[in-house]
Amino acid sequence: MESDAIERWSRVERQQHVPVMLDRVVALLTPALDHDAAVMVDATTGHGGHTAAVLERIPGVRVIGIDRDPSALALAGERLAGFGERWVGVHAVYDELLDVLAGQGLSHVDAVLFDLGVSSMQLDQRERGFAYAEDAPLDMRMDPSRGMTAADVLNTYPVGELTRILREYGEERFAAKIARAIVRARETEPWSTSGRLVELLYAEIPAPARRSGGHPAKRTFQALRMEVNDELGALRAALPASLEAIGVGGRVVVESYHSLEDRLVKQAFGAATRLDVPPDLPFVPAGMEPAFRLVTRGAEQASADETAQNPRAASVRLRAIERVTASTGGDQR
Template sequence: MTEPTHQPSDDAADARSSDAASRHVPVLLERCLELLAPALEVDGAVMVDSTLGMGGHTEGVLRRFPHVRVVGLDRDTQAISLASERLAPFGDRFTAVHAVYDEIRDVLAELGIPAVQGVLMDLGVSSLQLDETERGFSYAHDAPLDMRMDATTGLTAADVLNTYDERELARVLRTYGEERFAPRIARSIVRARQEAPLTRTGELVDLVRASIPAAKRQTGGHPAKRTFQALRIEVNHELDALAAAIPESIEALAVGGRIVVEAYQSLEDRMVKQAFAQGASVSAPPGLPVVPDTHQPYLRLVTRGAEEADEAELARNPRSQSVRLRAAERLRATPDHLRPTPRRAA
């Protein structure tokens, strides 16, 4: 985790800021603002945008709530730079930090913020990462097999494809991509890399397409979609980070604070649903005549199930097609027996 960063504004920065705004339409922005409003309208409110990206959601918050301060987290240094330029006009109301979202309480401790009134998480791959074709997130363009959200560290997708054994590759594709043809694709990858290491997304797309029966390629979108999702999740340890980030984010909330999460695939949404359901449920054994305060729910579900984009949102922003939005409000402190194990010092 790095120190908070602030970027000055100049003519070049203004141009890059405008470019960031034009390239990114935040998903369900108005609904997110509506859900966060009761918590953010209090004096001195602070919100954490745990997935800063190009800053679209944060800009919406800063404009709608003139007294709110936002701390923006992102593991992508390019996103930090673009968002900082875009949000420079808001001065010290915005602080950018290079960090993964499961580090939220470490970041707040370093900034001297004991608790926040809002947390926003917009999960998955960002518009920036998809648009930068050389980063290898998209199956629509030939590029190096990278897929790292933080390009400064960690294994690339090429490393995974060229070093994991066949059984492990199949597990990754099946578990993270829900790919029914995972064994066939893994077998093709291992066979191909015996001739030469895989280095380009185009090579992988061709391998996946050839591994899936022709009749099955006609439905379900691009045949490589699930494989690319699985590799991205594996390379960035997304589900491990999310499993820690949800309880850490809840612990960062003050009483009355709200958390809003936008997920784009079933594995993420299931984790969010389960964490919120645990917090909104009585944790005492069934049959007790009186439920102790220490076993009362500590969250209230603000949305009824997962909300989806309506027709107007879909027309405005095609990326919203698969979004599943959930929100919850903190009612009281988390009971000791349900509190997450403290993270090791960063």
């Protein structure tokens, strides 16, 4: 059943889906990869769109594709098979980046790319439970082989914790009201499917609020997905690991779709590029320069034309950073 769903998605989506800000992402990566034996890590491989563009446009580069979703790796493997040994897929979460590199016999790479959030394939596979458009099991795990499901969260978390994740991850104004209703409802019947949750959200969110801001279930489903997959926790660990992983001239490029994700990226990149000398010092002493420089000025956004063609691009925030000096921990190219 799962393989059939992947095949159907593959046939249609490969023809229609273009990754957000694809040309800009490849342009940011190219200076780091335009040399012999360059290696990139695609930390969120998904269906392989970014990787395919890099492999097509930059001759000789190799890509290590990481994804926690076995279905995504299977799809990417089918799509990228023509590139032979220039691509290798690894089943892992991106906070395991340094372990993945060690397993590939690498001390560093030339670029790391993150395209955060849920993929189109995950949304389109009904049985995964990510989408609220139709009734499905409340799963939402990006790796279906491990971890708690969204149903587990709804059936076990106390009101206070449910309120926190709905407010923090979903930016849901009615978080406390919804959390109380979820707990009341599970006392009579455990949570198992998305349709029942959508009905509750329609009932608990006032009608005026439902008429603006998109589907009333959007924020709650986003919050549950981020909690189930510990997306912010993984990102907090992955960002410093990615900076450690790149050699001199290497770049890390991140596309975020949530304000909390972008804030973590901004903070990590800001800390890495901060000049740690007294502000009134007339010069920067040798050896005190930051090891990194920002490549983008602030967060870049998609154009109006791209957003009109691809609504997912509306919320993207793109940031990039480059290593300019070697780490004190060892030799880096």
